[in-house]
Structure formats: structure tokens, C-alpha cells
Amino acid sequence: MNTGPIPAERRPGGALEAEVLALLQSSRRPLTPGDVLQHLSDDLAYSTVVTVLSRMFEKGLLTREKQGRAYAYTPVTDTHGFAARRMRQALESDPDREAVLTHFVEDLSTSDEQLLRQLLGGLPDQG
Known part of the structure; x- marks a missing residue:
């Protein structure tokens, strides 16, 4: 019997990506993973946000530029x-x-x- 904490309810597939994309499209500047994490009202891990942004970049949905030690991301279109x-x-x-x-x-x-x-x-x- 599992007595650990009850996991948070999972989003439907693609929902987090859609939220991140909407956030980036509404931003007037490129956002770092830390910026994205700060704007999303969830208990997400920083590594989760980095993974989502990296996958979106690999799919060709985002561009990125080095900003300090992190990348800042921008959508390729509206x-x-x-x-x-x-x-x-x-x-x-x-x-x-x-x-x-x-x-x-x-x-x-x-x-x-x-x-x-x-x-x-x-x-x-x-x-």
C-alpha cells in the first residue's frame, strides 16, 4: 500500500506546452525557464520547465538565445x-x-x- 503523498493532478497531454506557448506569446521579451516558472501558477520543478522549453525548441516552435547561464526563449510565430x-x-x-x-x-x-x-x-x- 502506497502511503506517500498524493501526487498533483496531471495535465492532459500538451496542456503545459500550450500554457508555456501562450505565456511566451504574451510576453514582450524572451523568457528564461526561471521567468516561465515564476509566471506559471503551479508546483512545477525548474527541470520540468527546462525540459518543456527544450522540447519545444527542438520541435521548431521556439528560438532561443543565451542569457547569462540560461537560454531565453521566444516563439517563432504568433x-x-x-x-x-x-x-x-x-x-x-x-x-x-x-x-x-x-x-x-x-x-x-x-x-x-x-x-x-x-x-x-x-x-x-x-x-
Whole structure:
């Protein structure tokens, strides 16, 4: 029988990463792991924050620069850029790009379809 302390409730997968990303996006300057730890209202270990930031850097979500003995992290893009990145990754995950795009466009609202047509009309022809 385990008589040790009851562990804190775990976050769903990716929740801590999302919290850290939101914090970094709202910051006006790069943040160190210590800064991130200070702003998060949890009982996190410094090493946990370092690990999360390092993994996010390795995934290409953050850039970093040396600041004293630590790194200071900055997101590579804003919220909209990350949404576009996820859309692009979903498109690239299926070999039939035409089918994916067709279904995507068919599911758009009329106003979103008009906006997409307007945006595409303003792009130079790549052909």
C-alpha cells in the first residue's frame, strides 16, 4: 500500500506546452525557464520547465538565445502562424493533397470561401 503523498493532478497531454506557448506569446521579451516558472501558477520543478522549453525548441516552435547561464526563449510565430502551421502539417500528412484541399474547401462557410478566393486572387501566379 502506497502511503506517500498524493501526487498533483496531471495535465492532459500538451496542456503545459500550450500554457508555456501562450505565456511566451504574451510576453514582450524572451523568457528564461526561471521567468516561465515564476509566471506559471503551479508546483512545477525548474527541470520540468527546462525540459518543456527544450522540447519545444527542438520541435521548431521556439528560438532561443543565451542569457547569462540560461537560454531565453521566444516563439517563432504568433497564434495565427501556429494555426497555419498545423493546417499545413495536416495537408502534408496525406499523399492526396488534391482530395484534402477539395474536402477542406467544400467544408468552408460561404464567407470563408469568399475570403480564400480573395486571398488567392491577390497572389502572383506560380505556374
